[in-house]
Amino acid sequence: MTSTNINNKLTQLFATKKEGLLNIYFTAGYPQLEDTRTILKALQDGGADMVEIGIPFSDPLADGPTIQESNDAALQNGITLKKIIQQLHGMRDEIHIPVLLMGYINSALQYGVEKLAADLGELGVDGMILPDLPIDEYKEKYQELFEANNLSMVFLVTPQTSTERLKYIDEASSGFIYVVSTASTTGNEAKDLDGQKEYFERIKKAKFNNPTMIGFNIKDHASYTEACKYANGAIIGSAFIKMLGNSHLLEKDIKEFVSFVKQG
Amino acid sequence: MAMSIHEEKKDLLGQGAYLYMNYQVDKKGFYGNFGGAYIPEMLVPNVEELRNRYLDIIQEEGFKAEMEDLLRDYVGRPTPLYLAKRLSEKYKSTIYLKREDLCHTGAHKINNTIGQILLARRLGKTRIIAETGAGQHGVATATVCALMGMECVVYMGAIDMERQKPNVERMKMLGATVRPANSGSKTLKDATNEAIRDWINNPVDTHYIIGSVVGPHPYPDLVARFQSIISEEIKDQLIDKTGSPNPDYVIACVGGGSNAAGAFYHYLNEASVNLIAVEAAGQGVYSGHSAATTFLGKPGVIHGSRTLLMQTEDGQITEPYSISAGLDYPGIGPMHANLFETGRAKFYSITDGEAFNAAMLLSRTEGIIPALESAHAVAVLENLPIKKDDVVVINLSGRGDKDMMTYITRKDEFTK
Secondary structure, eight states: OOGGGOOSHHHHHHHHOOSOEEEEEEETTOSSGGGHHHHHHHHHHHTOSEEEEEOOOSOOTTOOHHHHHHHHHHHHHTOOHHHHHHHTTTGGGTOOSOEEEEOOHHHHHHHOHHHHHHHHHHHTOOEEEOTTSOHHHIIIIIHHHHHHTTOEEEEEEOTTOOHHHHHHHHHHOBSOEEEEOSSSOTTOTTOOSTTOHHHHHHHHHTOOSSOEEEESSOOSHHHHHHHHTTSSEEEEOHHHHHHHHHOSSHHHHHHHHHHHHHHO | OOOOHHHHHHHHHOTTOOTTOOOSOOTTSEETTEEOOOOOGGGHHHHHHHHHHHHHHHHSHHHHHHHHHHIIIIIOOSOOEEEOHHHHHHHTSEEEEEEGGGSGGGBTHHHHHHHHHHHHHHTTOOEEEEEESSSHHHHHHHHHHHHHTOEEEEEEEHHHHHHTHHHHHHHHHTTOEEEEEOSTTSSHHHHHHHHHHHHHHOTTTEEEOOOSSOSSTTHHHHHHHHHTHHHHHHHHHHHHHHSOSOOSEEEEEOSSOHHHHHHHGGGTTOTTSEEEEEEEEETOTTTTOOOOHHHHOEEEEETTEEEEEOBOTTOOBOOOOOSSGGGOOSBOOHHHHHHHHHTSEEEEEEEHHHHHHHHHHHHHHHSOOBOHHHHHHHHGGGGSOOOTTOEEEEEEOBBGGGGHHHHHHTHHHHOO
16 A cells, blocks of 8 residues: 555655655644634745644643643634634635644544545645554555545654564555654654664665655754755754744744745 | 353353453453554554563563562552441441552552552563552552652642642652643643653653553553452452352442452453442533543543543543542543443442532441542442342442541531
8 A cells, every 4th residue: 555546735746856845834723713824825935845734632642842832722712623624725726735734533533534534635635644543543444535535644653663663654654754753742852863863864774665754853954954864854843833932923934934944 | 952052151251241242352452442542653662562561471470479469468458348337227238348448558559550560670661650630549659669669750730739739748758750740731631641741752761650441552451450359359258258259239430440440340241240330420410510421421532542531522622520539530441431332331420519428428337438539439329229138349449538638628518
């Protein structure tokens, strides 16, 4: 099972551009409820290659304090998965880069996975990242459904993932493999990329069917550049959310952030 | 033919067995529709290692011997099965109390922490983390870490740390580090999230001692096995006292459900034994301030397990409420979700006031001050259709020392 069944903006991007891809994560409904579309557009205009829109959850157990707080704030603002789907309505009139939704399985279960896949397919969303969805369950229950709606499913690997399991994850993934940089929750400042070279080399040499993107604790031009040596690109989340929380001119600051990460 | 296959099976499983029902965990980690391991990839190596090794380790002769010694000499097992004569008179039946309140540290929680710390050592782990709500599981974990000379970090909701100061001090005195969970609602579910995050950040040297039959497979099964000593002892003790191992009712309170899992475990396939699970209704099941998960919850995923949980339509986990911190959890162990769905256990809910008054009743009739959690189990006697010859076992999961402030300050409110 590879990504051959799926043809969307994500697979098209990786077919044409193989280096230095920048993927930015942000939390839907944060800092203000209706900022979702503004941020999405500004990221595209600033030069982000793809985006992940986070579905806020009350109990985000893989996330560090920055993303937790943005989740809480967004929920306080009144965001729901239904509302996110509404906010993304018509986005393909102006957004041409790949868009993924990232969140926790309970949000999808309560929305109804079948309905969610259909709605995302209709919106032109390219895929999902659900870190607490077991791969077996995806293959058994949802893979057909996602492929039918042209949706990629991205799974994670970590420094502790065995070689055998890497292969298994690669086979189940469609879109890219999310390479978690260190044993860590998101945005853990105590952890950095030093000492991860051996792991990254192992990933680089693994000859996956899927492209790879390195995420977790990528925060600036230096870490982005370092990650891009070993993968097709890098993912920034917490550092971007922190910037949003302090920003008074969202569009200008977002464009500057993306440009700073890419060019230094 | 002396016996049909049907009867043969029945005989093998014991009298009145539910032949084709399996209430134990299956190979994939599910109890019917509930359970599993819904965890991010960062946790997979640790949870898989545990899943691959736990059964072999806990069945080793050396492990069993060490566990038995500690349970006998350190915890004080077997705990008595006490015939509560005056309580029996009041309810016109035969009521036994399984005295888990007499365990070292004051509750059944230590049965599990003893087992898990022995397991952690055999897995080569050097650092222990745990979550705690009221602090009972935290104290039980800090205790076994002191016993084994292991580093111990306990996560506790910042609000709970305020509410349960004596237990925070007990943990510190035992050498543990208590870290406040400042995320979300700052209570048990958030402490659990923080413990899981710690494990993600420390995957190599750390074992997470979960305090209830919750979390990803194999935790619900692991904890249930360590608590199953409760029903194992009840069976032996009842034979001595009544001639039969099986009572008519086994009653236990349920938050996450570890004491109930232990009290029900060896009765799951004894159809003649009514299993009664008692949830906390708080201020009333439909008051908006309740922890009655089977009444208010829907299937979903919490802390790595598919189970019943209290949540919004959008899937946000809601904050439960109960006067007893140990029942104040928005989910329920997957084993219990299955017992509820299949009807094998009957679920009741008891309000704060009913539990409070049951605590007063037990104190005055038997001279036993129960934990508020266990008082919920006593209170349900009012609601059960008990007949004169019925034998009833209540699992008295903990003692009331920790609840004295509540008993003192809220007496007038509940005994008007």
